[in-house]
Amino acid sequence: MIEVAHLTKRYGGRTAVDDVSFTCAPGSVTGFLGPNGAGKSTTMRMLCGLTPPTAGTATVCGVPYRRLANPGREIGVLLDASAQHAGRTGREVLALAAAVMGVPRREVDVKLDLVGLGAAAARRRVGAYSLGMRQRLGLAHALLGDPRVLVLDEPANGLDPEGIFWMRGLLRDFADRGGTVLLSSHLLREVEAVADRLVVIGGGRVVAQGGTEELLADAGTLVRARDGAALGRALAAAGLDATPGPGGGLLVRADPDPVGQAAAAAGVALTELRPAGGGGLEQLFLTLTGGTTTKETTA
Template sequence: MIEVEHLTKRYDGRAAVDDVSFTCAPGSVTGFLGPNGAGKSTTMRMICGLAPPTGGAARVCGVPYRRLANPGREVGVLLDASAQHSGRTGREVLALAAATMGVPRREVDVKLDLVGLGAGAARRRVGAYSLGMRQRLGLAHALLGDPRVLILDEPANGLDPEGIFWMRGLLRDFADRGGAVLLSSHLLREVEAVADQLVVIGGGRVVASGGTDELLADAGTLVRARDGEALRRALAKAGLAATGAAGPAASPGGGLLVPAEPGVVGQAAADAGVALIELRPAGAGGLEHLFLTLTGGTSTKETTA
């Protein structure tokens, strides 16, 4: 339902997004991950027609977003929860959107109830909303037209743990009914819990993509020894490539990430007489470790249009 092909965006000759390609299929939640400045928001803005690409193309429901006759009935978008008229009430925000999209007025109350904004909250002006309430209103707006696709940038910001759990169930139910979700979030454990597939970008380029379980299983082996240099030599002698593990694994003890099974790595160390103090599948650290390994744990300020 979302097709991104070789999408590129340059600002003053610098590539904020560089040849990014991926798809989001019906019935799935795609986690779109990367450090600050990696190009996530810029990519989502291009998908939604808010920023023209320098190269490549993006289609939603088979056509560029700007060619959708009534976008809100096809695609629900939440890119910035604060981008709502602060002087209107929550109900007025949705009522105006419903009139614009040709959605029956009764759906306003249905969606407000769905996201947990009761009658009292709906009568309050948006300027008095907390960030969590704005996120719920933004989700209600995205869902108002009963779209087939959701594009959400950091929708869990400001939600308490109960709200995050609720949102996870909402997105899972949407996908299970045949919808497609593109979800950007810094809450990696929540993404791991709900996403069927992952797209990880760093420095504007895709560094990994595929099924969540597949990527975590293929993360390789984390190995550590007191003598890090001896371990590197042992691995090189066995023909095993190794890189310094990013994030918490990058300890003074010499944590290394090796694209091989733990048994193979352990045998190489044993053959060289290197004593190990850690040997485990890298995927055992979950999505957080995989993310740090792939992106190097770096973040920069993201350029926006």
């Protein structure tokens, strides 16, 4: 339902997205992960027709977004919950969207109820909404046309724990009924709980993708030594990339055997050497991205 092929975006001499390719199949939730500035938002904007790519293609249901006759009936998009008319009520926002998409007016109340915005909240102006309420309204807008695809950027931002749990169930139900979800979020534990597949991006390039269980089972190795500097030099000499891990250890994108051999060859005594998979998605994320963040830049 979503196919991104060799997508690239350059701004002058800077490459924000570099040859990114992935697919999102019906009946699945795909977690789209990466540190700030990795290119996630730019990729999603290109997918949704807001930013023209320098090279490559992005299609929804086999068609570029801008060629969809009635996009809201095919793909529901939530990229910025704050990008809503502050002077309109929640009901007015959805009623206008329903008129544009040709959706029956009764669906407005159905979707408001679905996202937990009751009659009183629906009568309030959006400018008086909390961030969590704006997220719920944005999700109602995305669902209004009963699309087959959802593209959501940080949809849980501003929600309380109960709201996050509710959203997880809603997205899982959408996918279980055959829908396709592309979900970007910094709440890694929530992504781990709901996503079937993961696409991890760093420095504008895809650094890993595959089934969630598959990637978590191959999360690399956690290694620790009393002389951390010597361990780092030993790993570098063996061509093994290491990033900071929990408790002062190092995360290495390799099996334990070559990591242990590199330490032994350099005479470095280890205090811990084990597969890192037990750390879940957060540890995998740090292993793949190095735990680095940069200032987000989009255009």
